[in-house]
Each structure stands twice: as C-alpha cells, then as structure tokens.
Amino acid sequence: MLEQSAVNRERRRGEAGGAMACAGCEKPILDKFLLHVLERAWHAACVRCADCRAPLADKCYSRDNKLFCRNDFFR
Numbered sequence: 735m736l737e738q739s740a741v742n743r744e745r746r747r748g749e750a751g752g753a754m755a756c757a758g759c760e761k762p763i764l765d766k767f768l769l770h771v772l773e774r775a776w777h778a779a780c781v782r783c784a785d786c787r788a789p790l791a792d793k794c795y796s797r798d799n800k801l802f803c804r805n806d807f808f809r
C-alpha cells in the first residue's frame with residue numbers, strides 16, 4: 735500500500751524546452767503549474783481518481799500506477 739499524503743505543487747521553471755511528460759496522459763506539461771505525485775509530474779487536471787474521477791488535490795492513494803481517492807482505494 736502506498737499512501738501519498740502530500741501532493742507537491744511546483745511552479746515550473748521558465749526555461750524553454752524540457753517540458754515534462756504527464757504521468758497521467760503522457761502529453762507534455764505546458765501549464766504554469768504541475769503536480770508531483772509518486773515522484774512523477776502530472777497536469778493538475780490529470781491527478782484524479784481512476785475510478786470516480788474525483789480531483790485529488792491534497793491526498794491521494796496509488797495502486798498499479800493509478801491514483802484513487804480514499805473511498806475507492808479502501809473499498
């Protein structure tokens with residue numbers, strides 16, 4: 735079981751190039767803000783429960799590289 739209690743918000747550095755690929759949708763992250771979850775970068779909009787699609791702003795749970803909200807993780 736892996737509990738990710740703190741989602742790190744990071745302001746992207748302004749350098750050109752090197753856009754990181756989102757761990758959720760695998761597209762480059764061009765947004766001003768990205769999230770770090772499970773030591774990978776995500777679009778803020780991609781950090782949501784794989785089951786009920788609820789946004790996971792503060793706390794999320796992971797299994798098989800998918801993210802879940804508390805309710806769905808502990809089902």
Ligand SMILES: [Zn+2]
Nearest residue numbers: 756759777780
């Ligand atoms: Zn994404």
Ligand SMILES: [Zn+2]
Nearest residue numbers: 783786803806
């Ligand atoms: Zn859920």
